[in-house]
Amino acid sequence: MSTRFITWLSMLFIATLFCALVLLNNQLLSVYRVDLTENNVYSLSQGSQQILTEIDEPLNLYFFFSDKASKNMTTLRNYAVRVQSLLEEYAGRSNGKIKLHILDPEPFSEKEDRADQFGLTGANIGTAAEAIYLGLGATNALDDQQVIAFFDPQQERFLEYEISKLIYQLVNPKQVKVTLLTDLPVAGGQNPMTGEFEQPWTFYTQLQQLYVVDKIGSDATELPKGTDVLIVAHPKNFSDELLYAIDQYTMKGGRALIFVDPHNESDQMSMLLGSGMGANSSNLSRLFEAWGVNYDEQRVLLDAYAGLDVRTQNGDIARHFGFVGFSANELNDKDVTTSNLDLINGASFGIFKKGASSGQRWATLIHSTKNSDLIDSALYAQTREPLALSQEYTSNNQEYVLATRITGNAKSAFESPPEGIESDGSLSSTKDLNVMLVGDTDLLSDRFWVQQSSFFGQTITTPFANNGDFVTNAVENLAGSDALISIRSRGTFARPFDKVEQLKLVAEQKFREQEKILQQQLEEAELQLAQLQEQQGEGGALVISSQQQKAIDDFMAQKIEIRKSLREVRHQLDKDIETLGNLIKFTNIVIAPLALVLLLMGARRLTRSRYKTKNASSIAAVKEPS
Structure with missing residues (x-):
C-alpha cells in the first residue's frame, strides 16, 4: 500500500472523526461549556x-x-x-x-x-x-x-x-411597595408662600404610576409593613422612634434611598418660618455615623465647570456655581442606576466621605468635576447673586462624592430600643446593608428637570434632565433581590481587529487629503463661476462675451469633473477599507490555519525522513561484518 494512499486515508479518517465529535458535542455535551473569553x-x-x-x-x-x-x-x-x-x-x-x-x-x-x-x-x-x-x-x-x-x-x-x-x-410578579418619608410638599396642595394650588411633583407622580406608594411624614413613629423600598427625602427633626424604625429596617435587609441637603432651595416652610442656622439643612447624622459615613451639612459644593446658567435679578444671564448639572462624565457608567443617564441637575449639593473605620463597600454614583470648592452653607444662603458667589470660589482640583451606594456590614445606631418600644427581634448589626445616599434634595423639585406647559387645560411635563429617571432606576434596582442587585455590568464580546483599525487610519488620511484638495478646487471653480455670472451690463442686463462664455463652460465642465472625482475618492475610501479588512480577516481565518497545517505536514515528513535515515543506518551497522 503506497504512502500517499495511507496519508489521504488518514486525513479522511481525521475529518470523519472531527465531524463525529462535533455532532456528539452538539447533541450530548451542549450543556457543558468552558468560557475562555476575557470577561466570561x-x-x-x-x-x-x-x-x-x-x-x-x-x-x-x-x-x-x-x-x-x-x-x-x-x-x-x-x-x-x-x-x-x-x-x-x-x-x-x-x-x-x-x-x-x-x-x-x-x-x-x-x-x-x-x-x-x-x-x-x-x-x-x-x-x-x-x-x-x-x-x-x-x-x-x-x-x-x-x-x-x-x-x-x-x-x-x-x-x-x-x-x-x-x-x-x-x-415575583407582585407590585413593589414604596414608602416615601418626607415633609416636602411632593403631593402638591396650597403653597404657603403664594397661597396658590400646586400640582404634585413629577417624580412623585411617576412613582405612583409604577409602584404602590405610601407617603408618611416626620410625625410617624414606625414604617408601614411590607415596605420594599424606603425613600427618605430631606429628613429633619426625626424622633428617636422614627430613627429606630429606619435603623432596624436597614438592619433587617431593607433597602433605602436617602436624600439629604445642606441647603434646600425648595423647602417653602423653612423659608416661611425663617432662615436661621441650619433651617434648610437635613441630615441623618446618627445613622450615618453608625454606617461609617461622614456628611457635613455645614458646607455646600461649588462647581465652576458644572454650573448652570441662570437669569439674575437684573435680567442678565450668569453662571451659578451652586446650581449644577452633571453630565455622563460625572455619572457612574458601570452602575445600572446611572449608566444610561445623560444629565442630572440640582442645587447646593452636600458631599459624602468614607469614615476611617468604615468597612462597607462604596460605589460612587455621582461625583463633581475637579473644578470644585466647598463653601459654608450659611454664607451660601446669604449670597444670592451668582457673581458674588463666584468670587468666593477657589478651585482645589478635587472631585467630591455627591451620591453613593453603600453595601456590606454595618452596626445599629442604637444599643437598645428607645424608651417605650419593645425589643421585638431587634438586630445590633447586619451583613446586608444596602442604601443609596444623595447629597441633594432639590433634584427632586420640578424646576430643575422638567418644563411644564398647558395644553387644552391639561398640564404637560417635558423633562430636560434625567432626575426622574435616576429616582425610578434607583427604586427599581433596590426593589430587586440581593442576587439581582449583585449583578453588575459585564464585559463586551466584540474584539476589533486592531491592525485593521490602524491601517484604516492610514487609508483615511491618504484619501482625506485628496478629498480636501478636490473640495478646495471645487470651491474655487464655483467662486470664479459666480464672479463671471455677476458681471452685469448697463441697465442690469447680463452681457457675456464669447471668451467669458467659454470660461463659464470650462468652469462648468471642471465642476462636474471635480464632483465626479470627489465621489470616486469617497467610494474608493470605503472600498479600500473594506478590502483591507477582508484581506486581514481572510489571512487570520484561512491562510494562517492552512500555513499551520502545511508546517505540521512538513515537520511530519522531516521527522519520518530522519527516522528512515536513522533506521537505515542502524540496519547497515548490523549487516557490517565484525
Whole structure:
C-alpha cells in the first residue's frame, strides 16, 4: 500500500472523526461549556444562577430576531448570536424550568403578529425599510408577561442584568411597595408662600404610576409593613422612634434611598418660618455615623465647570456655581442606576466621605468635576447673586462624592430600643446593608428637570434632565433581590481587529487629503463661476462675451469633473477599507490555519525522513561484518 494512499486515508479518517465529535458535542455535551473569553461574557454570574434556582414554575422565553431581513447586518447578527447564546445558557441551567423559543418574525407572518402582541420594537433599518426585531417576550404559568423591547448593542454590558431582571419579575410578579418619608410638599396642595394650588411633583407622580406608594411624614413613629423600598427625602427633626424604625429596617435587609441637603432651595416652610442656622439643612447624622459615613451639612459644593446658567435679578444671564448639572462624565457608567443617564441637575449639593473605620463597600454614583470648592452653607444662603458667589470660589482640583451606594456590614445606631418600644427581634448589626445616599434634595423639585406647559387645560411635563429617571432606576434596582442587585455590568464580546483599525487610519488620511484638495478646487471653480455670472451690463442686463462664455463652460465642465472625482475618492475610501479588512480577516481565518497545517505536514515528513535515515543506518551497522 503506497504512502500517499495511507496519508489521504488518514486525513479522511481525521475529518470523519472531527465531524463525529462535533455532532456528539452538539447533541450530548451542549450543556457543558468552558468560557475562555476575557470577561466570561458567555457565563452566568452567581447572582443569575441564584435567581434560576428560585424559579418554581415553568417560564417561556420567546426570542424574536429577524434573521432573513438582517442578512447583510454583520454587527447586529453577531450581537444576536451573543444574545441567543446567553439565553440558551439560562435555559440550560434552569433544570428544565425555562423553555426557549427562537422565532424569526418575517413580514406579514404570525410570528410578526406575536412580536407585535408582546409590544416589541421593530427598528426600520433593514433592506426596503423592513422592520428588524431583536427582542424578548416572556410569560409564566399565570400568563404574566414581561418584555425586552429591543436588545440595544450599546447596552451590552447590562445584557445579563436585563435578562435576569425579566426572569426575576416573572418569578415575583407582585407590585413593589414604596414608602416615601418626607415633609416636602411632593403631593402638591396650597403653597404657603403664594397661597396658590400646586400640582404634585413629577417624580412623585411617576412613582405612583409604577409602584404602590405610601407617603408618611416626620410625625410617624414606625414604617408601614411590607415596605420594599424606603425613600427618605430631606429628613429633619426625626424622633428617636422614627430613627429606630429606619435603623432596624436597614438592619433587617431593607433597602433605602436617602436624600439629604445642606441647603434646600425648595423647602417653602423653612423659608416661611425663617432662615436661621441650619433651617434648610437635613441630615441623618446618627445613622450615618453608625454606617461609617461622614456628611457635613455645614458646607455646600461649588462647581465652576458644572454650573448652570441662570437669569439674575437684573435680567442678565450668569453662571451659578451652586446650581449644577452633571453630565455622563460625572455619572457612574458601570452602575445600572446611572449608566444610561445623560444629565442630572440640582442645587447646593452636600458631599459624602468614607469614615476611617468604615468597612462597607462604596460605589460612587455621582461625583463633581475637579473644578470644585466647598463653601459654608450659611454664607451660601446669604449670597444670592451668582457673581458674588463666584468670587468666593477657589478651585482645589478635587472631585467630591455627591451620591453613593453603600453595601456590606454595618452596626445599629442604637444599643437598645428607645424608651417605650419593645425589643421585638431587634438586630445590633447586619451583613446586608444596602442604601443609596444623595447629597441633594432639590433634584427632586420640578424646576430643575422638567418644563411644564398647558395644553387644552391639561398640564404637560417635558423633562430636560434625567432626575426622574435616576429616582425610578434607583427604586427599581433596590426593589430587586440581593442576587439581582449583585449583578453588575459585564464585559463586551466584540474584539476589533486592531491592525485593521490602524491601517484604516492610514487609508483615511491618504484619501482625506485628496478629498480636501478636490473640495478646495471645487470651491474655487464655483467662486470664479459666480464672479463671471455677476458681471452685469448697463441697465442690469447680463452681457457675456464669447471668451467669458467659454470660461463659464470650462468652469462648468471642471465642476462636474471635480464632483465626479470627489465621489470616486469617497467610494474608493470605503472600498479600500473594506478590502483591507477582508484581506486581514481572510489571512487570520484561512491562510494562517492552512500555513499551520502545511508546517505540521512538513515537520511530519522531516521527522519520518530522519527516522528512515536513522533506521537505515542502524540496519547497515548490523549487516557490517565484525
